[in-house]
Amino acid sequence: MKALFKETAGPGLTLVERPEPSPGPGDVKIKVLRTGICGTDLHIESWDAWAEGAVNAPLIPGHEFSGRVVEIGEDVTTVSVGELVSGEGHVVCGHCRNCRAGRRHMCKNTSSLGVNRDGAFAEFVVIPEDNVWQHQEGIDPDLAAIFDPLGNAVHTALSFPLVGEDVLITGAGPIGLMAAKVARHIGARFVVITDVNPDRLELARSMGVDVAVDVSRTRVAEAQKQLGMQEGFDVAFEMSGHPTALPEVLDNLAHGARVAMLGLPTTSIDINWAKVVSHMITIKGIYGREMFETWYAMTAMVSTGLDVSAVITDRFPVSEWQQAFATARAGNSGKVVIDWS
Known part of the structure; x- marks a missing residue:
């Protein structure tokens, strides 16, 4: 599959061929349609002091995305092939005090998609079933791809x-x-x-x-x-x-x-x-999103008239990813979306 890859600890990304990920028993494999570029991705691409301390290369970055489910693990029961989905990028342990108290966004053992584990700047991404957010049919994949920052x-x-x-x-x-x-x-x-x-x-x-x-x-x-x-x-x-x-x-x-x-x-x-x-x-x-109360709230608001689509000002095919990153880094636009379809 094609992927934007951070091969070594240093500046830059490369569009390369990488092996397709396979879902484990509780995982969902998603064909990525759109990805949004976040400030975190800019840090990783430029390899600043934060990235050097937080990211272990090699890695596929990216955590804002939308896509279609193409495969599910044998233990998955709530997600079906073909659904349009996004993902909560914070993969939590489920066992720490905050997780067990229902405050999963405060998990001290969080593993972040595209930072600590391979992310969505690729044709396929695998995430746990619990991190999948199923969208209503008819939503624009561009809008679905920015539910992560909308959640912030x-x-x-x-x-x-x-x-x-x-x-x-x-x-x-x-x-x-x-x-x-x-x-x-x-x-x-x-x-x-x-x-x-x-x-x-x-x-x-x-x-x-x-x-x-x-x-x-x-x-x-x-x-x-x-x-x-x-x-x-x-x-x-x-x-x-x-x-x-x-x-x-x-x-x-x-x-x-x-x-x-x-x-x-x-x-x-x-x-x-x-x-x-x-x-x-x-x-x-404030950090991240409440899991998953914020997701329910923003879905309800979007379905009752909240329109943030104007915040997406620039769209690029994946072949023009460098221009997409340059546009996002310039800071003169709104949200920048990459089309993987």
Whole structure:
């Protein structure tokens, strides 16, 4: 089969022929149709410090995908050949305290698809039956391929009640953009998003945010004035990881506000802890998706009108994978999808 392969510990990927994987007794083999490119994949391709410490080459990366089931193991009972599926990329142990308590997304023994085990940048991928998510027929395979990052957006957005609330989102990358759509779908009043990239800010405007703030030119407080807000934002999603984002978020929050942090900072962040205490602000870390409550929630929202398809701005055949990675790395677009069909 064709696969994007990290043959050795170093920069680059190669499109090569690899042996097709075979499913074990509890596994499902999937013919990959589409894959999304994630920031994790960019780290692995460039082989930065994070990749060097987290990934053991050789490896097939990729964890955002959709495809059709082509073979099932002898012990598989809930998945059928021919179904259109995606996969939860966190393969958990099932035996640690969090797994046994129903908090599988907190499993300390997680093995991640495309990071710790061969992933979906290939014509075929094998995952455990428990990690398969079956889609309703008729869903666009492109959309099905980005349910993984949509799950990040939904997990973040559902961390706190949003109906009637004013929401601030820092970072207009694909997950931030999808989180804005989710917040609006749930019933937020005002949705404001920040970034420094004019293309992504324009995409955010086209996707219905109330104000898109270029924080290289203006401050979030100006958006509050523009919207006639009196008391600050009720809920914030920090999606950027930039060290200046959280301090400015805190400057613009109401008393009792809540912050969900998905962005991964690369440096330490100095914040006004006195305001966190005096304003009774809650800060919550977010990682991945709740397994599988988030999957049920996002499927329900998509089936009742949530439309995040505009976040997919670029599509490439697998033969043009290098251009696909370059487009994703440039950071001027939304979600980039590779077609394996």
